[in-house]
Amino acid sequence: MTTRILPVVGDADAARSITTLLSQLPDAEPAGPVGDSTSLIDTLARLAAESIDELPEVVLVHERIGPVPALELIREVALRFPAVGVILVTADASPGLFSAAMDSGARGLVGLPLSYEELAQRVQAAAAWSVGVRRHLGHGGDVFTGPGGTVVTVSGAKGGVGTTVAAVQLALAAKASGMTVALADMDLQAGDVASYLDVQFRRSIVDLATIQDISPRVLQDAVFTHHTGIGLLLAPGEGERGEEINDRSVRQIVSALRNRYEVVIIDCGTQTTSANAAAIEMADTTLLLTTPDVVAVRAAKRMVKLWDRLQIRKAEETTIVVNRYMRNTEIQPPLIEKITSTKVSRVVIPANFKELHASVDAGRMQDLESKSTVKQALWGLAGELGLVKTPEGTEKQGKFKGDRGSVGVRRGRSK
Known part of the structure; x- marks a missing residue:
């Protein structure tokens, strides 16, 4: 042989x-x-x-x-x-x-x-x-044999650009299409995934920090299954405990999640630590959210350069997502792409915080109305990234209203 x-x-x-x-x-x-x-x-x-x-x-x-x-x-x-x-x-x-x-x-x-x-x-x-x-x-169908699920990290150029909202909605979109989905909160000191989904759970990612071999049973004990079906691996309630998570434990955690779920969304927050840097390095897709203003775009450029210097992620391997987009703003996606030397998603998220207000205040992002232009755009982004199951022979983005040219999608270069 x-x-x-x-x-x-x-x-x-x-x-x-x-x-x-x-x-x-x-x-x-x-x-x-x-x-x-x-x-x-x-x-x-x-x-x-x-x-x-x-x-x-x-x-x-x-x-x-x-x-x-x-x-x-x-x-x-x-x-x-x-x-x-x-x-x-x-x-x-x-x-x-x-x-x-x-x-x-x-x-x-x-x-x-x-x-x-x-x-x-x-x-x-x-x-x-x-x-x-x-x-x-060859005789055991329940043994993992594939390359693993898709891992997507979502980071913010600065605070307040909508990182957690995007991560939650991407996870909800993937789950709604029939995928098995995990949403991990690696904004270890200030993670808000639990607040956005109205969850109270005592276990967190810290419970996996010192485990050398994360078995499916151990992972199951640390993951909270939300009523939407998404598996949540939450940030610790005490921010200082985030220091217990290092890059080695993150690699094991991400590998374990990848082996169990078809889609793994990781909210990395706005700070680059050794822990979330390891997640970004392992990810299949890295998203960096920014808003179309000078301060946020400069922050995005700094973040991209930092990742490149630390050999975490190359600029061309990073996808910028523009949130709170308006057609009349001076800073358009092509300019952001040029400034940051990245690729910019063709799906942009419209500026319409009023749609989010009630769901954010209630801590129930899963209840955001389907007609919301923000939700449609984010679910369209999930389609663009290949995070959803679609019928054979159809485009992945086609099932989402946010990708029909009317909401949140750039069909051509903006002038």
């Missing part, structure tokens, strides 16, 4: 060394190396979307990979692609690291400098394990 092997190595010299040795293994089919954690997850997700049989049997992760650290990357691969055997390649073959690698989901550890015999043994064992898991998955 041919064993497909995908090396994940950032260093060019190490990549050549590993690829050369892999090519000498019997019945091995090494692929070209990928150079970072993001490329690995994207590659595996694309292959898994076609078929589980398209995934490589073995992935070799070099210790100096980035931007996600090697052990965290192994954990994410093990959670999202359980039919892939992961091997850590490291110069530190100590019992402590071996134990940590196994806890993260690795199927073996190979020391540096590489030994042909050791590498062959580890690859053979990992490949045999992978084949066994795939045989099991």
Whole structure:
């Protein structure tokens, strides 16, 4: 049997060394190396979307990979692609690291400098394990086999631009179309998702902070199921407890949510912390809300540059959503796109706070009337982002009034 092997190595010299040795293994089919954690997850997700049989049997992760650290990357691969055997390649073959690698989901550890015999043994064992898991998955429909749900983060350029309203309505739109949806509040010190949906729940995201392996049962205990059907993972009631959540715990939490729900919406608030930065880095789509005024657009530009400097998200990978849009404003979406070097959503949210007033004051955003132009636009945005199920052969945006050219949608460039 041919064993497909995908090396994940950032260093060019190490990549050549590993690829050369892999090519000498019997019945091995090494692929070209990928150079970072993001490329690995994207590659595996694309292959898994076609078929589980398209995934490589073995992935070799070099210790100096980035931007996600090697052990965290192994954990994410093990959670999202359980039919892939992961091997850590490291110069530190100590019992402590071996134990940590196994806890993260690795199927073996190979020391540096590489030994042909050791590498062959580890690859053979990992490949045999992978084949066994795939045989099991072929008969078990309740085992996760796909690339995972879609993760969308929603951030605000500054306070008061409508971040939480947008996150809540996107989640409601996805759920209304038949998706399984989670809404996580990672505005850890000032999260308001619970207030907007009239929820009182003692558990929060902090309850998952120190758990090393978030099982479906553990996740279920921390998630509040709203009467709309959305699973809510809420911010702590005591803002200072937000410090208990770090980037490592966020990676585990987001991976666990992705494995259980088809759509995961994360409200990241307006501050960039190590926690929500990890969520933004892992997201399939990153939204940044702004209003069409000088202060907010400058704040959006600063945020985009900050994410780029910290290697969280590139500008071209960020989507700006313009809220409180008016046709007669001087700052139009094309100008915002030029200033921020991002792409701007073609769906814009109209300035009509009066529609929201009653629902916001009552803390019942789920009761916002269907005829609301704000709701129509946000649900149209959900369609644009592919967060809704639609009948085959129809456009995703077509089922929403907000995408019929009358409300909240730019059909062409504004002058």
